[in-house]
Amino acid sequence: MREVAVIGCGMTKFGELWALSMRDIFVEAALKAVDDAKVDHIDSMYVGSMTPGLFVGQEHIGALMSDYLGTSPIPAVRVESACCSGGMAFRLGFFEVASGHCDIVMAGGVEKMTDGADVTYALATAADQEYEVYNGITFPGLYAMIARAHMHKYGTTRKQLAMVSVKNHRNGANNPNAQFRGEVTVDQVVNATMVADPLTVLDSSPVSDGAACVILASVDMAKKLGIPMIRVLGTGAATDTLALHARDDITTLKAVKLSAQAAYDMAKVTPRDVSFAEVHDCFSIAEICVIEDMGFVEKGKGGSFTEQGRTALEGPIPVNPSGGLKSKGHPVGATGVAQIVETVEQLRGTAGKRQVKNARIGLTQNMGGSGASSVVHIFSNT
């Protein structure tokens, strides 16, 4: 298996990009990544997108994006894994380079969610259609059940949930690409419009448009080109039951646990070696479960860990320095790649006011549905 590195990255601003179509958004991010990597060609393209058929009436996303980027006739394919489509696109691009089949691959993600589709219905297609969606549940409801169970089992408090959003908005205030750059208080989160008890709108990531792209290359090729690189140390992915009712314990995200373990094993690192992490905070409770299941803190203590500021930018394990899905925005197919863009910037030391000190090893965790899919990557700047 060849060694692989990221040699370039780019993303659009996340938000309501009404003046741009899906293809425009992708091309903007892709050109930024190409410029950043200073490559004159790419060999193959992987595009993560969750449900462009329902959002904008367009499938065949791989070929379309290659066409509009001007890179056809290179092979191009779309990868779908609900909200971790972007992270999985990166993983599959990694395998092609690692296999030796080609040297330079683009992995990107894109979603256009604000063009008028029924977003709640479209996102619900990531849940089990026959057992969950048919009976009326949507994602805020699924995560609200996880939150209630976590509060009941571990004593997690309403305030601790809110602290996730407070921290992520504080970080996102320093991210020029973030959809929401305003800070919020615990009181504002708790008293915001209720979406699914106990989760308010300020516990929830927004509906967004956006794209993010990175360029992967074999380490040998990057050295030959003399391009600065961020090494990919490990990749891990796992699945769980699609429906929540089929799990032994809904407060544990088994796919997160196993995907993290696979990535740690491959990278030969432990959670203690990780300098910072970009994780999938689609709802505040998700970040709490994820930091526990990835081993940053003992199971059940994620709430107090967050409340104590341990995951803050200046804490021992900064989580979501970018602002996370909550503040940065969550164009679902793009999110996993945007996490990698942030990680590359942090490891290069170019993250400005949200720079993590002494960043050496960065981790990204991207999740689909209520945790039925999870993909973790570990990166290093040495």
Next chain:
Amino acid sequence: MREVAVIGCGMTKFGELWALSMRDIFVEAALKAVDDAKVDHIDSMYVGSMTPGLFVGQEHIGALMSDYLGTSPIPAVRVESACCSGGMAFRLGFFEVASGHCDIVMAGGVEKMTDGADVTYALATAADQEYEVYNGITFPGLYAMIARAHMHKYGTTRKQLAMVSVKNHRNGANNPNAQFRGEVTVDQVVNATMVADPLTVLDSSPVSDGAACVILASVDMAKKLGIPMIRVLGTGAATDTLALHARDDITTLKAVKLSAQAAYDMAKVTPRDVSFAEVHDCFSIAEICVIEDMGFVEKGKGGSFTEQGRTALEGPIPVNPSGGLKSKGHPVGATGVAQIVETVEQLRGTAGKRQVKNARIGLTQNMGGSGASSVVHIFSNT
């Protein structure tokens, strides 16, 4: 790059499978493939599916199918490339095994098209939404324009187009999994209900439900397990403009040409070495263009080549011994993998009445949209 082989395969009958849901269909094919390979586990899963969000309101297909097959928590992901989603799923699974990341991968494809969705609209999402679909064109119309241009430029006749369907129905009559096992005559094809002039309903592949799965393994692992195998000699993929108007010449499918060339180069074979081919005959004209662009016959002579019986089961280069999309059926995401299932059966010599004599090297060609994506694989039984 490690050598890779197919060690098992299975598929459902194609047709209107009203008693089965999408997940049931996939699991049936997957279990057949597992039984055939006699493996006790798989490491990773790739599922091709074109637009399950529009067909049945379900995305997150990778995790769902792993869940219902009982293979979770293994990594599982969906791959989309319009009607070559299945072929691309196989290619991506190939890369993971070739990279050395894991040893045994399932690559499958599935589509459930008859559950009441607007099939013409759903399929049109494979064309360019902004330039083609918005203006009212659908796939029969796009391929009809290709047919008219081919007739104009090369003198291809209406009868020659019909001969593709006649041949494929004759082959499919011997395929127990085929949707339509009745033979048709040239007169019947020409005088059938017009869909888009000059293409009638008997020039067109049907709307189908179905699934197909294969098990890939490293050649080393297959030897260790003592499992008979069909080697994967080459993989090639390419893209073209999504919209037909943007091409220099709509009678040439550039992506087919380039994907075939890449596969021939990797396999170190020429078109003359190929014993038989399963190709993407979504419409009769498509098979004619494809056999030309893959180099089985000079450009422009595909019609007369077909009329002369050169692509018949007993001809020098049998094309679509399975009956092709026309007779076997075309559950879009499953088609590319079903082509591989047929190829494995032919190379094993177990194809019964439709067995190609002295089959040594088989080729599959799977296409998306009006040829904006194409993926080719070459297999050998030695």
